[in-house]
Amino acid sequence: MNVILYIHGKGGTAAEAEHYKSLFPSCDVVGLDYKGYTPWETKKEIKDAVKSLKSRYDRIILIANSIGTFFCMNAGVDELVWRAYFISPIVDMEQLILDMMLRANITE
Numbered sequence: 796m797n798v799i800l801y802i803h804g805k806g807g808t809a810a811e812a813e814h815y816k817s818l819f820p821s822c823d824v825v826g827l828d829y830k831g832y833t834p835w836e837t838k839k840e841i842k843d844a845v846k847s848l849k850s851r852y853d854r855i856i857l858i859a860n861s862i863g864t865f866f867c868m869n870a871g872v873d874e875l876v877w878r879a880y881f882i883s884p885i886v887d888m889e890q891l892i893l894d895m896m897l898r899a900n901i902t903e
Contacts, residue, residue: 797877798852799824802841804861815858822856833901834869834892841870849875858882865889 799822801812809826816824827844831837848855854877859867864881865888873879885891896902 796852797822797854797856798848799856799858800844800848800876801826802829802857802859802863802867803827804863807860807863811860812858819856823852829863829866834866837866838870841867842872845870845872845875854878856880861885862888862892865892 797819799812799815799819801809801815801824803809803811803826809828812824812826825848827841829837829840831840845855845857855875857867857872857876857879859879860882861884864883867879867881868889
């Protein structure tokens with residue numbers, strides 16, 4: 796059995812995952828409402844969610860939107876997912892985040 800894991804963008808919710816049920820009718824669909832706001836906070840949340848799903852499903856298909864895309868790329872789950880679909884209006888999300896953090900004087 797396969798599962799879709801949906802990771803929303805800023806201001807989104809896990810409920811957006813409902814949209815993908817009709818696109819992947821043979822898969823379970825799960826959305827993750829991560830609580831963190833930074834890549835290092837969301838890293839653990841996403842990795843834990845993927846590991847939990849991996850113990851129950853044969854394949855994980857990851858769908859991530861906007862900043863959720865960057866958070867997933869940062870989470871180091873590439874070896875645990877079968878496929879990944881990233882939806883992002885930003886070409887270089889990492890650079891955008893680094894620039895925003897620099898302007899806000901935020902360091903890791």
